[in-house]
Amino acid sequence: MAFYATCDAPVDNAGFLYKKGGRHAAYHRRWFVLRGNMLFYFEDVASREPVGVIILEGCTVELVEAAEEFTFAVRFAEARARTYVLAAESQAAMEGWVKALSRASFDYLRLVVRELEQQLAAMRAGGCPPPPRRPRALLPKENGCAVWSAEPPAASTGTSTGARSGPERPPLPPRRRASAPNGPLDSASFLQLHEWYGQEVRALRSQWLRSRAQP
């Protein structure tokens, strides 16, 4: 995990925040770096190793009433988990952090990705005849995700054969092939996984919508 803290993956937010030590403890100024669903905090900007990390799954971010200005809390559904009280240095910084942290979970990202995937599948399916069933070849991913095929997917989405079948679609311009460290997708099990994810996402989504409806 320490590698991820200081690697060159995109940083989603960074800045100084005051972190409350404990229930009756003082605030300590730390350099915070949000990367994915991990919130790392360092002693200082130039520190090589984080002091700690807050894993942001299953949490809510809320404003709190406190003596300190610009305070907010990261609270977990797990009853025994610690609530983190943080304070920003300005109203704008606080709002930025609250927004970034409340959308930082992997769950949330996955939800959005599945939504978009379905949207795209629906758009491609609309008005085009389904392709004949045939085995799909494994293809290298581009930019880390599946190469989208020109044909409308019948049952699954996200996998590609690369072959441009269907005279109604003009060939797409050649895509930039970035080298991906990961190997090709296994299309045989993707259908299965897609179903599993679909079920899980539907459950998660209603959970999420319910929790959004709550004040």
Added chain:
Amino acid sequence: MRYNEKELQALSRQPAELAAELGMRGPKKGSVVKRRLVKLVVNFLFYFRTDEAEPVGALLLEHCRVAQEEPSGFSISFIEDPERKYHFECYSEEQCQEWMGALRRASYEFMRRSLIFYRNEIQKMTGKDPLEQFGISEEARFQLSGVKA
């Protein structure tokens, strides 16, 4: 490095994308294969002793490399330390492929790239930004410019 342990433990009890009993061997020289219940939850791979409720450990699946290891196993290593491999043994080639595929897709970074890809595709087709409905079109993390070549 400190971390919110209770939350990680709670996460290990969440429904898994994939879970199975596999043979597992740690990266240290001379380590032996042990049966472990391996569970994939979001971008973490938890592993339990088969009869215990608390995980023995967890691997954060970011910046990692999943490689096939003959005959029907795979290894996970981290880009910054490629020689340090965690080995897993499956009961079949099919199970191995299933796990490898799932693990490669399990990183936040992979999800992010997928989102940017789909967003771009939809935008090309409709001229509209599909993230607007979620109110997140301005989020820095979802911008095309954030993707490394």
